[in-house]
Amino acid sequence: MPAKRPTDMRSPPTDVNVGTHNTTKAASINAVAEYAGVSIATVSRVLNSSKPVNAHTRERVEAAVEALGYRANMFARSLMRGESHLLLVLMPDFANPFFSETVKGIESVARRQGYNIVLSGAPDTLAREGHSLDILYNRLVDGVISLANYHDLPRVLRDVPNLPWVSCSEFNPESHVPHVSIDHEQAAVDAVQYLINRGHRRIALLGADENYAWARQRRAGYEMALRRAGLVIEPQLIRIARGTDYSFGMEAAGALLAQESPPTSVFAVSDTLAIGAIKAFRRAGRRVPEDIAVVGFDNIPLSQVFEPALTTIAQPMFELGAEAANLLLERLAGGAPGSRTLQHSLVVRESA
Amino acid sequence: MPAKRPTDMRSPPTDVNVGTHNTTKAASINAVAEYAGVSIATVSRVLNSSKPVNAHTRERVEAAVEALGYRANMFARSLMRGESHLLLVLMPDFANPFFSETVKGIESVARRQGYNIVLSGAPDTLAREGHSLDILYNRLVDGVISLANYHDLPRVLRDVPNLPWVSCSEFNPESHVPHVSIDHEQAAVDAVQYLINRGHRRIALLGADENYAWARQRRAGYEMALRRAGLVIEPQLIRIARGTDYSFGMEAAGALLAQESPPTSVFAVSDTLAIGAIKAFRRAGRRVPEDIAVVGFDNIPLSQVFEPALTTIAQPMFELGAEAANLLLERLAGGAPGSRTLQHSLVVRESA
DNA sequence: CTGAAAGCGCTAACAC
DNA sequence: GTGTTAGCGCTTTCAG
Secondary structure (H helix, E strand, O other): OOOOOOOOOOOOOHHHHHOOOOOOOOOOHHHHHHOOOOOHHHHHHHOOOOOOOOOOHHHHHHHHHHOOOOOHHHHHEEEEEHOOOOEEEEEEEOOOOHHHHHHHHHHHHHHHHOOEEEEEEEEHHHHHHHOHHHHHHHHOOEEEOOOOOOHHHHHHHHOOOOEEEEEEEOOOOOHHHHHEEEOOOHHHHHHHHHHHOOOOOOOOEOOOOOOOHHHHHHHHHHHHHHOOOOOOOOOHEEEEEEOOOOOHHHHHHHHHHHHOOOOEEEEEOOOOHHHHHHHHHOOOOOOOOOEEEEEEEEEHHHHHHHOOOOEEEEEOOHHHHHHHHHHHHHHHHOOOOOOEOOOEEEEEEOOO | OOOOOOOOOOOHHHHHHOOOOOOOOOOOOOHHHHHHOOOOOHHHHHHHHHOOOOHHHHHEEEEEEEHHHOOOOHHHHHHHHHHOOOOEEOOOOOOOOHHHHHHHHHHHHHHHHHOOOEEEEEOOOOOOOOOOHHHOOOOOOOEEOOOOOOOOHHHHHHHHOOOOEEEEOOOOOOOOOOEEEEOOHHHHHHHHHHHHHOOOOOEEEEEEOOOOOHHHHHHHHHHHHHHOOOOOOOOHHHOOOOOOHHHHHHHHHHHHHOOOOOOOEEEEHHHHHHHHHHHHHHOOOOOOOOEEEEEEEOOHHHOOOOOOOOEEOOOOOHHHHHHHHHHHHHOOOOOOOOOEEOOOEEEEOOOO
């Protein structure tokens, strides 16, 4: 029998976990209790610090836990406690950096509070595929943070037990579902007003799916700014993209250019759309911002790296997510905090 | 007592879920059994189609389920079955589109198979913050797909019960942990060889944290291509960025330019790095690709929209994620499939 | 301060 | 085809 080599910490340790299934059954609380010579109740107490335990007893239990590599079974614990410390995040679009940044914020505060994130596609996507939010129905999660639009919510919510629910970015002013968001309408007014101040009169809107409240609100802001300036709202200057991918921005921008008297500037309701549009404009031989100015929305990381750097409305994406998580967590803790509106700002760079 | 108004389905239904906590206790299987006048075993049978049930009885049960709005409690079910249908995804960087696309692939196949995704930051991040992967230790999840690097894995894996584990993109050739990935080294050879074919002799490497195996492998490919062409490897032409954000690309590219005899081209191991580099080059008055050519890696969605459009190595990001999920799921189903290597390709566009 | 015992809601033998 | 029963692993009274 060869001598056991000391473990080399630098060697790949990974071969440990090749098994397809757990072979050795994990130690239960009973095993720990037996090993330590106490009752399972006592083990539970030291595990949760729920009741004072004699220092000496505690040490014995802790030693047993250590020796057996014991970890509490979450299913059993959750079954008793009725909570999982899992938060569901409804994510409409993994590809859009806005959502990535927001999830980052959510994850950050959730983890700090001992919660984990379950990620799911948006309800409408699920519905389209004939899936339902089983995970939600089944109360696996303690609460939900939704980045999805409200349009499909009715269907989802109808059967859902009243589960704490928070909306992020998206919100319905008429509803009482708490949300964290910026003032989309005012932000759009700011963006368009900036264009007006720069002398633009023919300002196009590159909009998004109006199932999203923010898309409607930004459009409303666009129209309001125009109206205030005494400009007419020309329907042919309003283009709703079929999605927020770069490609949809290009597509919609192309349509804008095809008109007899094209705009001198465009307000895109998303940076990804704006970037796609700029690409399309340049392909068509237009210079940005000289021939056509564009302002975006979100201030995604790329917007300052892109050329021309984007003039855009900055949303505090990370904070939006973080605050949404805070809001939900506070509710789970029994509080009843209200919605929060975070500040946006116009970042002027090169594209307008 | 006012007459009960019929529910208006078009009105915002969202006010239903404002409560901070479930007020009405959800119906249990007992309630359903009682309501239907059968035993809980029968209810369980119709719920899971695990054993034949008299058609008439089944209908009664289904009616009861419907009437009570019953949903199985996942905790209890998981406790019995010993599985949660939850997959943990270890995500190093939410901001990098490569990871977003990959997660998209994972989510897509996982959902189709009835699994949900728990998202967690990378182990190294967690460790830095003093957290451990409790969720993993506690066997909440059935398996894990890791996009994280191997460097910090030892620490993580040591205490982890042997949980099915799959690596995506990242892999250690010496380990037996199954993975799905492209051949990073060959891909790098292809990229650099392309540059060489275009007449470049002074080719820089914009590398990434070599705790990642792929970073080491791509560097190895870079060096191999150079060596094969009889070119010397100049250490000052190799720059390791501090991260993969655009900003780190700019930073590292700046250092490259500061040299007495700067490169005529650079191979960046990530599109985000490449884009940051191009930005830096232009700021310094260099034209891309005329003065300095750059080829990236990944083929993120942005790479074709960026100007100049990126010449890059295309990784099948979505498929990488999808295959990783398939691999894991097959293992969970009792199989023992091996690693898979997917195909990469060089996409020639404008930047080189 | 500690132990015994009663479940949490479900699945899976095992009887009938 | 259906009911009874024994747990899964944990938390939590309730006694002592």
